[in-house]
Structure formats: C-alpha cells, structure tokens
Amino acid sequence: MKKYTPKRVLVVGATSGLGRGIAETYISRGCVVGVAARRQQLLAEVAAGHPDVYTAVCDVTQPEACVEQLKALVMQMGGMDLLVLSSGVGNQNVVLSYEAERPMIETNVVGWTAIVDWAYTYFKEQGFGHLAAISSIAGVRGLAPAPAYSASKAFQSHYLEAIRQRAMRTGGRLCVTDIRPGFVLTPLLANPKQFFWVLKPEKAVRSIVRAIDRRKGVATITMRWAMLVPIMRILPNWLMALVLVKKDKM
Numbered sequence: 001m002k003k004y005t006p007k008r009v010l011v012v013g014a015t016s017g018l019g020r021g022i023a024e025t026y027i028s029r030g031c032v033v034g035v036a037a038r039r040q041q042l043l044a045e046v047a048a049g050h051p052d053v054y055t056a057v058c059d060v061t062q063p064e065a066c067v068e069q070l071k072a073l074v075m076q077m078g079g080m081d082l083l084v085l086s087s088g089v090g091n092q093n094v095v096l097s098y099e100a101e102r103p104m105i106e107t108n109v110v111g112w113t114a115i116v117d118w119a120y121t122y123f124k125e126q127g128f129g130h131l132a133a134i135s136s137i138a139g140v141r142g143l144a145p146a147p148a149y150s151a152s153k154a155f156q157s158h159y160l161e162a163i164r165q166r167a168m169r170t171g172g173r174l175c176v177t178d179i180r181p182g183f184v185l186t187p188l189l190a191n192p193k194q195f196f197w198v199l200k201p202e203k204a205v206r207s208i209v210r211a212i213d214r215r216k217g218v219a220t221i222t223m224r225w226a227m228l229v230p231i232m233r234i235l236p237n238w239l240m241a242l243v244l245v246k247k248d249k250m
C-alpha cells in the first residue's frame with residue numbers, strides 16, 4: 001500500500017499518553033504539528049524548541065468553543081492534512097452513578113462528534129484529508145464495569161464506520177481510520193495491574209502511526225488483540241457476565 005506522508009498534522013489530546021507520543025512522532029518527521037488539549041503547560045512542553053509546532057488550549061466538553069479554537073489553530077498551521085483525535089476519558093463505574101458516566105459521554109461522545117464533523121467537513125471542502133480517531137477494543141462489547149466507556153467507544157467506532165462509507169465514495173481523496181488499541185500503559189489506565197497484555201505506550205504509538213501511514217480503515221492494536229476480537233464478539237453474554245461482574249459490588 002502507498003506510504004502516506006501528511007505535512008500538517010493536528011493532534012487533539014496531545015498532552016499525554018498516546019496523543020502525545022503520536023504528536024512527537026510527527027514532530028520528529030518534520031511535519032507542521034498542531035497540538036491541543038486542556039493543560040497549557042504540557043502543550044508548551046511538547047512545542048518547546050520546535051518552531052513548526054503550534055498549540056491551542058481547548059476543552060472538548062465545550063464543543064462549540066473547542067471547534068473555534070481548533071479552526072484558529074489550523075489557520076496558524078497553514079492548513080490540515082491529517083487530524084488525529086486522541087482526546088478521551090475513561091473510568092470504571094461500579095456503582096452506576098450518572099455523575100461518573102457524564103464526563104465520558106461529554107468528552108467521548110458529544111465533544112468528540114463535534115470535532116469529527118468539523119474535521120470531515122473541512123477535508124471534504126478542501127478535497128482531500130485523513131481523519132484518524134482512537135476508539136478502543138472496549139467498544140467491541142458492552143462491559144459491565146465500564147458501561148459509559150464501552151458504549152462511548154462503540155459509538156465512536158460506528159460513527160467512524162458511517163463516515164468511512166462516505167469517504168469511500170471520494171476515490172481515496174478522503175480517508176477515515178478507526179484505531180482500536182487494547183490496554184496501554186498511560187495515565188488513563190488508573191490501575192494497570194487489573195488488566196492483561198498491557199502495552200508500552202511507545203510500542204502502541206509505533207503501531208498506530210504505522211496504521212495511519214498505511215491509511216487503514218480499521219486498525220486493532222496489536223495483532224493479538226486483532227485475533228481475540230472475533231472471539232470477544234461471539235462470547236455468550238452469560239460468559240461475559242461471569243467474567244466481568246463482581247457479584248458483591250455490582
């Protein structure tokens with residue numbers, strides 16, 4: 001497959017974890033990079049010493065304001081060829097409180113959709129472009145300990161599938177990539193010992209950037225998760241419940 005080299009890359013959620021690693025990869029390739037998230041100090045750290053890196057403080061949970069800030073950032077960058085949407089929050093919610101679910105819905109669904117719609121429309125009007133968003137293998141099934149997180153990731157994957165169908169009718173000028181990582185050792189994973197096959201972030205970032213380079217439609221990170229996902233899809237719900245539900249707590 002043809003190697004893809006974007007020149008102007010916007011990364012939303014670039015202050016930590018996967019987004020930061022992805023931004024640093026494109027910076028090291030000499031791209032013009034825009035980095036956005038809430039923590040200004042960390043954005044400044046990413047940009048330090050790189051005149052071609054531009055920053056914007058934005059909060060995805062304020063979708064209208066956030067999109068305006070991203071538009072201004074893209075103007076500073078001189079345009080955008082690739083958007084990597086990595087912002088996200090994820091928590092377990094054992095007691096099923098709405099207060100705990102709300103930030104995931106506002107960040108991973110409401111704000112996320114505003115950014116995807118803006119970016120896809122921008123690329124469509126421009127006539128080319130690549131939208132890559134990081135969903136998760138958590139979206140493959142509903143997960144008892146994390147209802148909103150798993151549902152928000154299923155929403156993202158379905159949304160990306162829908163707009164990929166539109167992109168497919170553009171003769172390859174527009175591309176939509178759904179990146180679905182397994183567990184990665186980033187601040188999002190509050191208690192990594194609870195999980196298995198936890199990847200080092202550097203390895204996950206390398207695989208993610210490779211998938212973007214190849215303009216894949218869907219990329220499950222890594223290969224062993226790609227092999228497990230079809231099994232996860234057909235597991236009966238009683239077995240999922242047996243594995244995931246802690247009876248005394250849920």
Ligand SMILES: NC(=O)c1ccc[n+]([C@@H]2O[C@H](COP(=O)([O-])OP(=O)(O)OC[C@H]3O[C@@H](n4cnc5c(N)ncnc54)[C@H](OP(=O)(O)O)[C@@H]3O)[C@@H](O)[C@H]2O)c1
Nearest residue numbers: 013015016017018037038039060087088136183184186188
């Ligand atoms: N780590 C994993 O195991 C794993 C597995 C599968 C998928 N993922 C997905 O990968 C993506 C990146 O997560 P990560 O693991 O790299 O976690 P992370 O280190 O916590 O990074 C999350 C990023 O999202 C930004 N963000 C969060 N809320 C935001 C908001 N309201 N507005 C703007 N930016 C916001 C954070 O920046 P600020 O706090 O500075 O705003 C940060 O840069 C997420 O979508 C996550 O669901 C992670």
